[in-house]
Amino acid sequence: DPHWYPARQSLRLDPKGKPLRDEEILQELPVGTTATFYFRDLGAQISWGTVFLIECIGPLVIYLLFYFRLPLIYAPKYEFTASKHLVVPIACVCHSFHYMKRIVETLFVHRLSHSTMPLRNIFKNCSYHWCFAAWMAYYINHPLYTPPYYGEKQVKAALAIFLFCQLGSFSIHMALRNLKLPSCKIKKIPYPTKNPFTWIFALVSCPNYTYELGSWLGFTLMTQCVPVLFFTVVGFIQMTVWAKGKHRSYLKEFKEYPTLRSPILPFIL
């Protein structure tokens, strides 16, 4: 049945066992002259790259709708007006930059190991990012928005943190890309490179998440907005779960994995 394309097939040797990976070769499997495989339909699949793109274009566009105060969002007298606070356009640039960077990375930088995910995930992932983006954008661009308590000092410090972490995040993504050669599926331990932003690899397994957390903390400080803090915390919890998983698989895969490293926060978590 051509309906079950390879990406949605899951084959196992044992119905309760782990699915076989794409790279496995029949001759190397523990089977005799005949082999029995158990097939499971994983459901409609969509490529990770596509999901990431849609996930990121949404917030990019949605935030701008609020920034330019399109009709029906705020009271009619505020339509298409601009905020008088300097921090508001700065926040818009930062938010947009963050998602544009992610789009560029998805298109040109990331080498994604799993090529697809179930179609259902796109609704989950997109609603998460899109709804949070709308919620944050609503308050930051609101006519009654209150700028940060410590004014320009706070915004400048926060902007510095944000940019630092964005550069850091990009450096990590590039470093991870250079680890994986296109045809080779061998996993390697990431190590600090000449780029100072990658030196954090000495202390952390998943510095991409560390820098992401840092970026959003900077954004929270910059906007002094509870919904942004909320988004940062929720994202942190999710990234910690992922980081711990990745850390565990590094430890399992490599006997010589550096013991000084923590999953996401140096020495703490």
Add this chain to the structure above:
Amino acid sequence: MSAPAMGTSKTAHSDSSNKKKKGPGTLATAYLVIYNVVMTAGWLVIAVGLVRAYLARGSYHGLYYSIEKPLKFFQTGALLEILHCALGIVPSSVVLTGFQVMSRVFLTWAVTHSVREVQSEDSVLLFVVAWTVTEIIRYSFYTFSLLNHLPYLIKWARYTFFIVLYPMGVAGELLTIYAALPYVQKTGLYSITLPNKYNFSFDYHTFLILVMVSYIPLFPQLYFHMMRQRKKVLGHVEEYSKVE
């Protein structure tokens, strides 16, 4: 997870690793039996309180006040059940249990307690009665199950009474929230408006309406889940022997 008491149940886990079902250890079981007995007793107190108040007053209006304190105490105490799931001494999902308990606690404190004007509504009696009967049966069910002496009657009651009690409770809850709406809007209860230095707003009135709307998808799912559980548990009556 900081739970020194878990030491016992962990050993029990490794001992019973050959058996299919991993139950809580002896210490955890003893604790759970005490917990469930106390809860059964608590809800019986509420039941008795309701009956006595009804007999004393001669009407079923305004009975909430006579059981307000034990209701708050024992319903809030149910929060421990989330902890039980998190610790693994009860095999239920933390999320599901959390959701159920929080919705009860929400109605008790954030609606009935907070909006004084609804306390005299008859809808309050509707859900209090539904909760009381349900909880007495549920906690005694758990108590007997833990002691491995579950009378069929309790099992039957648990999986049958809900057919009426569930809709009754939901009706009482929805009517109470609905009754609270005008007072919440008028007083701006639990609401935050802009501008403020946290750049956050919350409209409790709208929130309550959303809560009411959420019953529409949720209630049928839970109801039919119980229906399916009923078929599964009570369906094979002829095959299983009645327990004591």
